[in-house]
Amino acid sequence: MHWRTRQKAAKIILGGITFFFLIFQWFPLFTMGVLSFTGPDDGTTFPMRSLSLHWYREFLRDSFVDDFKPPMYRSLVLAVICSVTTAGLALAAAQAMRSRFAGSDLFFYLILLGIMAPGILVGLGMAVVARVLGIPLAWYSTTLAVHLVWTLPFGLLLLLAAFNRFDRELEEAALTLGANRWSAFWRITFPLVLPGVIGAALFGFTLSYDEFARSLFATGSEQTLPLIIFAQFDRQLQPTLYAIGTTTTVISLGMVGLFALLFRIVRRRAQTTSPGVN
């Protein structure tokens, strides 16, 4: 075969694989989205006999809202706290690792363990430790802790990458211009790694918002959204769940969009001329 023909064939095959992978990734969510608009007499699966907003109305009904509103609120607040904390801690950890302090390699691997460790066991471990220490389980304390163990490594990796692209000479230039370390960090270093900080915050938010396994044993009686959804499966399977799932997914995507926008703005501000000036 001519090499150009081979190249064309390779493009089509690889493109096809990529396309099918994306379908595989998004089809379940898409299916759920479609089924959430099913009619009032339909079940939780195909065929859909009619279209309606019935299950969204159902989900917004008082008794239902009373069930779901508090967990949703908790999950959102938890995700925001987790997001800010992840960004802050990851920034501090990455900055510390630049100095290659004694044991920084070990520190890095220990933090990374948070990704490897099986979530459900981490949550169980937290529950046991909390009982031994007499700490009551709560979404804003014990759950936050196990979520941070999960989100921090992602944030750290992102910020290490951001610092990797950062030119140390810029900090040195600031020092020679009379900036102390504190000023040099906030005036020079921080604005230039800010895209990484925003990325870490995004991971902190989305990973915490839909975390189930780690929350399961660590949370106590005031449950988060993923826990309450799962509990709902136990009682009865209704298309309401699809409406809830679709709503929370839209919220998640909205957050990702917001962060992406922020990221672009910061990036543009950091690197190019402000618009309108030539």
Add this chain to the structure above:
Amino acid sequence: MTTTPEQNQYDLELKGITKHFGSFMAVGNLSLSVERGQFVCLLGPSGCGKTTTLRIIAGLEEPEKGEVWIDGRRVDDDPPWVRDFAMMFQDFALFPHMTIRKQVAFGLEMLKRPKEEIRRRVDETLATFEIGALADRKPDTLSGGQQQRVALARALITQPRLLLLDEPIGSLDFSLREAVMLELKDVQRRLGISFIWVTHDQNEAFSLGDLVVVMNHARIEQVGPPEAIAERPRTRFVAEFIQGNNVFEGTVESVENGNARIGTPSGSFDVPVEDAPLLAPGAVVTFSVRADILSTRPQAEHVNRLEATCNAVEYLGAIRRYDLQLEDGRSLKYEQFRSAAARIKEGERVSIGWRVEDGVLHASPSAPSDEHRA
């Protein structure tokens, strides 16, 4: 050179600076004094310790031993931000997220000057360096030459006594370098502050420096004005590093009337002893003769003689360099201004001669001098 114990006579003094990276000695017991308003070039091959020396002056590296004095004040225990100096980096290190106005104001903002004063002085500085039109732009939209001006303006706005420059024109286009060199020299003269300019380019060092400091292997080989370095290389390293020297190695045969007779594979030559009166027969020494001082029509005064064959002719800007082959197979360089009539053709045999006083005996490498006074 003699010094009088007057206060603040020096913009910079280094006393016995030593710095290792692991087991690698970057700077070894280095001392240097820079009088007020001097243009000093640290010249040497890469890895010789010149940049480390600069970073030690700045406080970006900490020496294990030695003292750093800037403008009569000992600063080696001070962090960089309280030392009175400014620095220009090779790639200029402009802050990518700041407009030119912001960059230039940075030094004054760190000094917490009043807003009104900052605005006035930034405007003045932008005007001085002719970058007012760039005030609202960011560095990535500037040409290399413009970036270099911004870096200079940013460094000098706080009116330091001392400007450190780390290969400041190394990243500029070749065609731009000469103009920038002249401009920087002019700025230095006008402000009357000292420049410490690190370079590996001897042309830069010779055309700019009031004082050239040649470094090799963490130590100073020679300090002096450009002519002294070019005409009287103190060590074999300097003679070989500075282009245009012929270096001979040989054994002292006898010492008479202030001259040593030195036997080399290419013949025996008379060289003035000068600073080495204790030179004894049998000692292995090196000496050099500049390529442009040789004579191809030796007279009676040209006591040292050689026969050679011309191998090749090179054209190097204003000079013409001949590669001559001696009878023992070694090569010898001979240089002529290009405006002079070409005397030798390739393949031609020539007689070469030089006067006794044209030879420069080198200090033995085992006796490095540690104290250098400008």
